[in-house]
Amino acid sequence: MLAPQDAKILIVDDESYIREILSRWLSKDGYDCITAGNGEEALQALALHHVCLMISDIMMPGISGLELLATAKKQHQDLAVIMATAVDDRQVGTQALELGAYGYVIKPLDRNEILINVANGLHLRQLEMENRRHREELEHLVDERTRKLQETIHKLQDTERELSISREETIQRLAMAAEFRDDETALHTVRMGSFCQILAVKAGLPAAACELIRTAGPLHDVGKIGTPDNILLKPGKLTAEEFEIIKKHSEIGHRLLSNSRSAMLEKGAIIAWTHHEKFNGSGYPRGLAGEDIPVEGRIAAVCDVFDALTSDRVYKKAYPIDKALEIMMEGRGSHFDPVLLDLFMDAMEEVLAVKDEYVDNQTRQAP
Numbered sequence: 405m406l407a408p409q410d411a412k413i414l415i416v417d418d419e420s421y422i423r424e425i426l427s428r429w430l431s432k433d434g435y436d437c438i439t440a441g442n443g444e445e446a447l448q449a450l451a452l453h454h455v456c457l458m459i460s461d462i463m464m465p466g467i468s469g470l471e472l473l474a475t476a477k478k479q480h481q482d483l484a485v486i487m488a489t490a491v492d493d494r495q496v497g498t499q500a501l502e503l504g505a506y507g508y509v510i511k512p513l514d515r516n517e518i519l520i521n522v523a524n525g526l527h528l529r530q531l532e533m534e535n536r537r538h539r540e541e542l543e544h545l546v547d548e549r550t551r552k553l554q555e556t557i558h559k560l561q562d563t564e565r566e567l568s569i570s571r572e573e574t575i576q577r578l579a580m581a582a583e584f585r586d587d588e589t590a591l592h593t594v595r596m597g598s599f600c601q602i603l604a605v606k607a608g609l610p611a612a613a614c615e616l617i618r619t620a621g622p623l624h625d626v627g628k629i630g631t632p633d634n635i636l637l638k639p640g641k642l643t644a645e646e647f648e649i650i651k652k653h654s655e656i657g658h659r660l661l662s663n664s665r666s667a668m669l670e671k672g673a674i675i676a677w678t679h680h681e682k683f684n685g686s687g688y689p690r691g692l693a694g695e696d697i698p699v700e701g702r703i704a705a706v707c708d709v710f711d712a713l714t715s716d717r718v719y720k721k722a723y724p725i726d727k728a729l730e731i732m733m734e735g736r737g738s739h740f741d742p743v744l745l746d747l748f749m750d751a752m753e754e755v756l757a758v759k760d761e762y763v764d765n766q767t768r769q770a771p
């Protein structure tokens with residue numbers, strides 16, 4: 405609570421004897437008083453002095469007391485105002501309070517009533533100032549906490565992004581490790597991921613599934629890690645026995661990747677297990693047919709054969725795209741899901757853009 409000597413009070417009245425009497429009463433109680441004879445003078449005084457409380461007449465020539473009240477409160481939000489009037493008009497009183505006056509006293513003025521109103525006005529002013537300060541501190545605190553929370557969220561997102569990049573890279577490298585022996589650049593795995601994603605999007609799979617298939621697709625042949633070199637790299641035709649050994653890569657891949665808590669590895673396990681199944685049931689390892697073959701497997705079958713036909717290998721040369729597509733169309737409905745094969749053909753522009761980006765000999769094809 406302010407000591408009276410610290411509370412400067414501005415008395416505004418066009419009657420000089422009212423200014424004098426109020427000054428005398430208040431000064432006697434220790435208040436520091438200044439006076440103004442009209443609204444203009446009062447506004448000047450408010451601009452010059454740090455006034456805590458203003459007692460203002462209502463009926464004055466020039467700016468009225470109510471106008472002065474409105475302007476003064478707008479310019480000095482911490483100013484306490486008490487209105488004094490000779491007219492006991494409830495409507496004027498209500499208006500004064502609505503404009504922010506703390507009190508309303510009726511003339512003839514009574515010393516005690518004035519002193520009580522001033523003390524109350526100053527007390528209320530103090531409370532309002534403290535209240536505002538608390539509110540501002542709280543807002544500041546909330547802003548600060550929000551900023552810190554956002555910082556933490558950004559850091560978490562960065563960590564999450566980094567983790568996901570390193571997780572994906574680990575998977576890619578694992579897939580490449582299996583591929584290196586018969587594909588030195590191992591770009592087949594990267595293209596597989598992209599082709600599978602393109603076809604999954606075309607097939608209308610949910611966005612999350614398409615992303616998962618992109619990262620898991622490269623794992624389809626991870627089981628080749630268990631295929632001996634003399635069979636994997638054999639240039640000529642394989643014997644029936646050798647082919648049986650090659651076929652095992654599906655199940656080895658599945659065993660390597662399954663029973664994981666990672667959705668990506670689980671998806672990789674399904675793709676490894678089913679990418680050599682054929683739509684008519686003549687594929688391996690389980691001879692699944694039609695939609696019994698998981699959609700990821702049917703997608704991978706189309707993409708894998710396309711990339712194998714259009715890439716050089718140690719044991720064979722690449723087919724031109726047209727020839728490769730012709731061969732694939734012969735397998736429409738027998739080897740491949742006809743709907744997915746059609747969608748893959750529709751997406752050929754995107755597919756070839758990927759093929760062009762990841763070229764095995766590391767030199768970009770001319771556009």
Ligand SMILES: [Fe+2]
Nearest residue numbers: 624625679680
């Ligand atoms: Fe395979």
Ligand SMILES: [Fe+2]
Nearest residue numbers: 592624625708
């Ligand atoms: Fe493959």
